Amino acid sequence: MLTLTGPEDRILILLPWQTQGSVGDLLQIALRRMKAMPLPYGPVSDPRAAVRYALHSGATAIVGIPVQVLAMARHKEGHLLRNKIKYVLLCTDYVPQAICRALEAAWGCSVFQHYGMTEMGLGGGVQCRALRGYHLREADLFFEIVDPESGEVLPEGETGEVVFTTLTREGMPLIRYRTGDVSSFLPGKCPCGTVLRSLALIKNRVDGFIQFGGGKITLPDLDEKLFDFDFILDYKAYVRKNGEQSELQLVLKTVDGSKADLSAVIKSVLILPALQDSERHRLILQVTEEPDFTAFTGGTAKRTITVIQ
Ligand SMILES: [Zn+2]
Structure with missing residues (x-):
């Protein structure tokens, strides 16, 4: 954290922290040691409440889960954090570049990525300001x-x-x-x-791919296409296999359940090489209106493509 943070910073921690030795707890101990101010909050279940907490607590930095921080930035009150948040550190899950770009554009902040897993003792590595x-x-x-x-x-x-x-x-x-x-x-x-x-x-x-038609489809492929749309907060991907035929179902979580024109979304996903063979696959798009954000993001769980045989 020393490469990103100084004693002047107030860091909003959007990770589990109540349990001793949990990732958020270890982070707040480390931040106190370097005289910065940790603001432990927990995973984001209500993006609006998290934005307001960030504002009222005077947060200057955020450590959190990619789709959850994105949901704050794309909330209609998210712009209030512009130029208040200096940097965001994303962790616990694969970080799509499309989410980094969206956060940089929304808040005028730097976005860093952390790499780690429970088996490493949570911390594995972190980007410095050179973003290499x-x-x-x-x-x-x-x-x-x-x-x-x-x-x-x-x-x-x-x-x-x-x-x-x-x-x-x-x-x-x-x-x-x-x-x-x-x-x-x-x-x-x-x-x-x-x-x-x-x-x-x-x-x-x-093993991060699904055989689909004649090609392979990965979650990062879909992430980079879908998160570029500013009305998409999160999505679930299901692949159904029926003999030779494959069916990709995308359930989108959109800003305020917006019924945006989905033809552009379909077009961008169809560019993926695995989807070129149109004889053998089908693309189904659903837009859900799920008021409970946690029901969609599943707390701190990593996102995956679900295969239904
Ligand atoms: Zn470096």
Whole structure:
């Protein structure tokens, strides 16, 4: 956090924090240690309430879950935070670039990404102001990139599966733990001068695709298309397979259940190579009006494509 934050900052924490040792709890302890002011809040179930809390508490930075922070920015009161929020740090889930662009445009802020998982002790790496890759927590974790098939360590710079080994942990040591995430080490030095290695931003998982018609479809493919539409807050993707035929169903959560023209959405999704073979797939789009935001985002759960056989 020292690379992003100073003692003048008031950081709104939109992560679970009530339990001792939870991610939000550890973050607030760390922020206090560096004399910054943590504002623990929790996951966003009501975007309007979260925007108002951010305003009234004088938050200058936000740490949260990508779709939940996006819902705040795209709420009709979200613009009130413009030029008040200096930076947003996104974590717990894959971060679509389309969401980073939307937050930067809405609030005039910087957007950083964090990489981690429970098995790493939550923290794995974080972007610095150079926004290159994640600087890894190498004092505690040893990272390698391996061939996902053979498990062989790949030469520096090649893309493969991220595995890590805990160096200092006594309770639950892990050796070459397979994360399922696909990435590569970035060669060369970061302009910030860190001695830590940088890992390229995670864009995919080893098993993170669904066979669809003649091609593959991934959640990041859909994310980058859908989150560019400023009325889309979140969505659920279902693939139904019926013999040779595949059916992609997208249920969109839109701003105020807006019945926007969906033809542009359909057109942008249809550009995906996996959807080119129109004989063998169908695209169904539904727009839901779900007033309960949590019913849609599912708290801190990672988003996935659901396959219905
Ligand atoms: Zn750096």
